[in-house]
Amino acid sequence: MGIQDLVRIGRIGLAVGVFAAPVVLPSAASAAQTLTVSAGAESPGGDVQLNEFAPNQITLNVGDTLTWRLDSTEFHNIYFPSGGPAPEFVQPGPDGVFINPAVAMPTGGEGFDGTAPAGSGLLNKGQSWSLTFTREGQFPFLCDIHPGMGGVVNVVSASQAADTQTAIDLRRTAQIQTELATKALPLIVSNVGEQPAEGVSAGIAAGVQAGAVDVQRFFPERVSVKTGDAVTWIWKTEDTPHTVTFLGGQPAPEVALPMPQTAGPPKLALNPTILAPAGNASDWAGDGYLNSGFLQPAPGGQTPTYTVRFSTPGTYQYLCVLHEGMVGTIVVSN
Numbered sequence: 594m595g596i597q598d599l600v601r602i603g604r605i606g607l608a609v610g611v612f613a614a615p616v617v618l619p620s621a622a623s624a625a626q627t628l629t630v631s632a633g634a635e636s637p638g639g640d641v642q643l644n645e646f647a648p649n650q651i652t653l654n655v656g657d658t659l660t661w662r663l664d665s666t667e668f669h670n671i672y673f674p675s676g677g678p679a680p681e682f683v684q685p686g687p688d689g690v691f692i693n694p695a696v697a698m699p700t701g702g703e704g705f706d707g708t709a710p711a712g713s714g715l716l717n718k719g720q721s722w723s724l725t726f727t728r729e730g731q732f733p734f735l736c737d738i739h740p741g742m743g744g745v746v747n748v749v750s751a752s753q754a755a756d757t758q759t760a761i762d763l764r765r766t767a768q769i770q771t772e773l774a775t776k777a778l779p780l781i782v783s784n785v786g787e788q789p790a791e792g793v794s795a796g797i798a799a800g801v802q803a804g805a806v807d808v809q810r811f812f813p814e815r816v817s818v819k820t821g822d823a824v825t826w827i828w829k830t831e832d833t834p835h836t837v838t839f840l841g842g843q844p845a846p847e848v849a850l851p852m853p854q855t856a857g858p859p860k861l862a863l864n865p866t867i868l869a870p871a872g873n874a875s876d877w878a879g880d881g882y883l884n885s886g887f888l889q890p891a892p893g894g895q896t897p898t899y900t901v902r903f904s905t906p907g908t909y910q911y912l913c914v915l916h917e918g919m920v921g922t923i924v925v926s927n
């Protein structure tokens with residue numbers, strides 16, 4: 594989720610882990626060095642999100658520091674479970690659905706020896722997080738938000754060969770360009786839209802995805818129908834939730850709401866206004882807030898769809914409130 598609002602709230606209300614990228618030391622043979630990798634990547638327009646670390650296998654010498662820089666609109670965290678469980682991103686409770694503080698907030702210190710978890714907290718585009726590796730070993734890490742997004746830091750003794758920034762940059766560029774060319778482009782080109790169901794005039798794919806490659810678009814983006822026609826959106830991704838939201842002149846709702854606690858930092862609740870369906874989709878007159886709610890199947894559940902019948906001529910913009918720039922237009926004419 595490119596939830597700028599959430600992280601903005603986090604920066605105001607919480608100490609979300611933000612560290613300035615350390616200065617890269619001159620590459621003297623035995624001096625500890627700082628190397629930088631990407632957490633997340635994206636197409637130039639940002640509509641294709643690559644939910645992966647680039648590169649995701651890094652070899653360091655003991656004492657070296659690795660910096661992860663957020664290079665995507667989608668937010669991520671970096672978490673070293675150190676043999677323990679990976680925390681869930683969201684936690685449903687009796688009073689709402691909350692972002693897990695173990696994901697949202699930094700965990701551990703600046704040095705890491707693999708004996709306890711370490712985590713960055715939520716990072717937004719341009720932010721970075723660094724960890725200095727003080728012991729040899731193989732240390733797996735992951736993003737708690739995106740299933741399958743992970744990597745390994747391999748820490749070797751000072752006398753063994755380790756990565757250089759030049760080698761990392763070459764691997765990063767090759768990885769990102771390969772993903773965009775061989776996965777994202779075919780996904781986009783092959784998605785010509787969805788067949789409408791019976792009684793429906795147009796079908797629209799709400800996002801398409803192949804593993805780490807997440808295309809955050811509606812296909813087709815612009816659809817023309819007649820008054821009284823219905824349009825169905827079909828959730829086409831593998832795990833990314835989307836919404837179909839007509840704002841009806843209102844500002845886009847915040848994705849996460851800080852809920853003050855009697856002690857400690859506020860809890861971040863997912864806004865019920867975006868989680869739940871709202872408005873009369875079976876006969877929408879083109880005004881007022883109309884929302885699908887989260888389009889994302891329960892495990893093993895059916896593919897979600899959302900159908901709106903349009904009763905009033907007009908040109909209606911809609912968006913996914915979770916993904917910046919994911920927009921579409923429905924033109925309704927007599």
Ligand SMILES: [Cu+2]
Pocket residue numbers: 800809834835836913914915916919
């Ligand atoms: Cu979306």
